[in-house]
Amino acid sequence: MQADDRDSVAATLHPPAADAAAATALTPRKKTSELHEVFRHLLRNRAAVVGLIIIGGFVFVSVFAPLFSTHDPLRTNLGNRLQPPNREHLLGTDELGRDLFSRMLYGGRISLNIGVISVLIGVLVGVPIGAISGYFGGKLDILTQRFIDIMIAFPGILLAIVVVTVLGVGVENVMIATGVASIPIYARLVRGSVLAIKEQSYVAAAHAAGLGHLRIIFRQILPNCLAPIIVQSTFQIATSILWAAGLGFLGLGAQAPTPEWGAILSNGRAYIRTAHHLTTYPGLAILLMVLGFNLVGDGLRDALDPKTR
Amino acid sequence: MTATASLVKPILQVQELKKYFPIRTGVLSRVSGHVKAVDGVSFDIRPGETFALVGESGCGKSTTGRTILRLTGANGGTVYYNGEDVLAATGDRMRHLRKAMQIVFQDPYSALNPRMTVGSAISEILHVHGIASGNQARDRVEELLVRCGLEAYHSWRYPHEFSGGQRQRVVIARALALDPQFIVADEPISALDVSIQSQIINLLEELQDAYQLTYLFISHDLSVVRHMADRVGVMYLGKLVEVADKKEFYRKPLHPYSQALLSAIPVSDPSIKKKRIILQGDVPSPANPPPGCPFHTRCPYVMDVCRNVVPELKTNPAGHQAACHLVNPVS
Numbered sequence: 001m002q003a004d005d006r007d008s009v010a011a012t013l014h015p016p017a018a019d020a021a022a023a024t025a026l027t028p029r030k031k032t033s034e035l036h037e038v039f040r041h042l043l044r045n046r047a048a049v050v051g052l053i054i055i056g057g058f059v060f061v062s063v064f065a066p067l068f069s070t071h072d073p074l075r076t077n078l079g080n081r082l083q084p085p086n087r088e089h090l091l092g093t094d095e096l097g098r099d100l101f102s103r104m105l106y107g108g109r110i111s112l113n114i115g116v117i118s119v120l121i122g123v124l125v126g127v128p129i130g131a132i133s134g135y136f137g138g139k140l141d142i143l144t145q146r147f148i149d150i151m152i153a154f155p156g157i158l159l160a161i162v163v164v165t166v167l168g169v170g171v172e173n174v175m176i177a178t179g180v181a182s183i184p185i186y187a188r189l190v191r192g193s194v195l196a197i198k199e200q201s202y203v204a205a206a207h208a209a210g211l212g213h214l215r216i217i218f219r220q221i222l223p224n225c226l227a228p229i230i231v232q233s234t235f236q237i238a239t240s241i242l243w244a245a246g247l248g249f250l251g252l253g254a255q256a257p258t259p260e261w262g263a264i265l266s267n268g269r270a271y272i273r274t275a276h277h278l279t280t281y282p283g284l285a286i287l288l289m290v291l292g293f294n295l296v297g298d299g300l301r302d303a304l305d306p307k308t309r
Numbered sequence: 310m311t312a313t314a315s316l317v318k319p320i321l322q323v324q325e326l327k328k329y330f331p332i333r334t335g336v337l338s339r340v341s342g343h344v345k346a347v348d349g350v351s352f353d354i355r356p357g358e359t360f361a362l363v364g365e366s367g368c369g370k371s372t373t374g375r376t377i378l379r380l381t382g383a384n385g386g387t388v389y390y391n392g393e394d395v396l397a398a399t400g401d402r403m404r405h406l407r408k409a410m411q412i413v414f415q416d417p418y419s420a421l422n423p424r425m426t427v428g429s430a431i432s433e434i435l436h437v438h439g440i441a442s443g444n445q446a447r448d449r450v451e452e453l454l455v456r457c458g459l460e461a462y463h464s465w466r467y468p469h470e471f472s473g474g475q476r477q478r479v480v481i482a483r484a485l486a487l488d489p490q491f492i493v494a495d496e497p498i499s500a501l502d503v504s505i506q507s508q509i510i511n512l513l514e515e516l517q518d519a520y521q522l523t524y525l526f527i528s529h530d531l532s533v534v535r536h537m538a539d540r541v542g543v544m545y546l547g548k549l550v551e552v553a554d555k556k557e558f559y560r561k562p563l564h565p566y567s568q569a570l571l572s573a574i575p576v577s578d579p580s581i582k583k584k585r586i587i588l589q590g591d592v593p594s595p596a597n598p599p600p601g602c603p604f605h606t607r608c609p610y611v612m613d614v615c616r617n618v619v620p621e622l623k624t625n626p627a628g629h630q631a632a633c634h635l636v637n638p639v640s
Contacts, residue, residue, distance in 0.1 A: 200419045201415075201416060201419045201420040202419065202420055202421055202422045202430075204375070204380050204412070204414070205412065205414065205420055205480075207380055208378055208380060208407065208410075208411060208412045209407065209437070209486075209487065210403075210404050210407035210408065210434075210437065210438065210487075211433070211434070211437055212437070215433075215437065219425075219433065220422055220425075223422075223425075224422070224423065224424055305423075306423065306426075306467040306469065307467070307469045
């Protein structure tokens with residue numbers, strides 16, 4: 001650090017060749033946008049690329065499900081129930097003789113949507129609540145946090161059930177319900193980070209420079225809370241899919257014939273001894289998708305942090 | 310400076326400034342007492358001078374600086390900047406004052422947002438005050454960085470790409486962005502390597518000459534203060550115990566605490582013998598300060614009156630202020 005600093009002072013007086021080289025090496029940065037830079041770093045991270053491929057693959061087959069599916073996902077064939085995987089039915093058939101492969105392709109559409117949209121709801125509502133509560137503190141903080149306490153007092157799935165009961169049954173309401181159920185998690189998480197970051201000198205410097213509260217929260221503080229938010233979100237996608245499955249199991253989620261990974265999984269539970277493929281494949285699909293989001297999340301966290309790129 | 314300068318209108322007037330931090334205890338976090346970090350501090354700073362605030366850790370010198378800038382709310386007293394009440398200002402008036410009064414922090418590692426390039430951090434400030442935006446802001450940022458001994462291309466770098474000394478230059482450049490007249494330098498060099506400290510000190514002095522800046526220089530390093538300051542204020546337990554012109558202060562400190570502090574300055578020549586005054590005990594808790602003179606528990610010359618009567622900060626004919634019963638006997 002010492003030598004470095006002396007160099008820079010020397011450089012101020014007579015810029016050496018090395019510094020000129022550093023200058024040219026840095027010039028591209030001003031031409032590329034921040035977003036482009038983040039993406040470039042994401043692509044350089046092998047694990048993140050694997051994650052992107054996994055997610056991309058799921059999105060692709062979900063969007064083009066009709067092209068890939070071998071059977072009508074809703075058509076029952078009672079003479080052909082609980083078949084193990086074979087040539088005709090790639091992943092076997094369920095208890096009503098429906099083709100599991102086709103059902104999972106269509107189910108991916110719903111599960112992906114539930115995972116992503118519910119996390120978006122949780123982040124968009126929970127993060128500002130936590131940030132404002134932590135930043136301003138005082139009575140506002142106490143009130144908000146007691147309200148969050150009430151929400152946390154119910155297990156996530158129970159909270160989701162309450163919301164679905166109020167809003168009515170259906171896939172859209174499941175997304176809202178799982179999203180609402182994840183709000184307190186984000187609010188708490190972000191509040192904690194904000195409490196730590198608002199004590200940093202650069203926040204005081206922003207006050208001294210006359211920046212407004214909202215600008216300080218959104219430009220100075222929240223970008224420094226990104227790491228825990230991203231990590232929580234990658235887990236939350238999986239949790240939401242499972243909550244949605246739980247709601248489906250209780251008859252509050254995707255309704256009976258609609259294919260949805262969680263629903264397929266919980267229906268198959270009854271046949272786990274005789275036809276394990278009904279639980280294995282949806283389980284693997286959820287696992288793989290969560291893995292994909294985790295890998296991308298980790299890569300994104302690193303790519304967004306100037307220190308690690 | 311003394312006789313004539315005291316006629317100059319001060320740029321900053323601090324009167325009876327108080328900042329108490331509540332101590333909360335128990336389940337209900339009831340306020341059970343207060344840490345009197347700043348307890349009735351008054352001083353004036355004249356335009357273009359460097360007023361040094363010295364004292365050991367925890368004496369309230371940083372809190373004084375932060376309270377003057379309203380980074381924390383005051384519990385009492387007034388601060389006037391060019392005749393304007395800082396603690397009561399709101400809206401546009403406050404924004405105007407923010408432009409005039411800036412701060413340089415102690416730790417350059419936490420003073421810069423790790424997620425923002427140096428350039429965007431400084432241009433955001435310019436943008437918010439409507440001073441410059443776009444290319445104009447970029448030019449201004451580069452000009453500031455160069456003025457502070459960095460290179461124009463450094464504006465594209467993130468804080469972690471700089472060394473401690475460079476970061477402190479960035480922090481100084483940011484403080485200068487709004488063309489302030491008054492800067493609180495809160496221990497600007499104590500987190501830096503010794504070899505770099507002098508560079509930063511020289512930079513601060515250069516800038517002071519170039520822009521007629523007024524500094525409130527907070528430090529615990531009396532050798533640096535001797536180099537930088539025009540006047541010196543000594544704080545102990547949230548109170549000012551002595552204020553004097555630098556020369557007068559180093560020549561003949563009046564308060565026993567100042568004498569002890571000055572005797573602790575290391576001397577580069579080991580053959581010089583000097584009398585060390587070693588204080589006994591610790592600084593009393595600011596939550597429960599002793600009655601009477603705050604220094605009486607450690608003072609080598611303690612008298613009975615010191616234990617009961619709080620000494621006032623009184624000015625002698627030479628313009629030298631001290632709060633001590635030895636200097637200003639109670640009649």
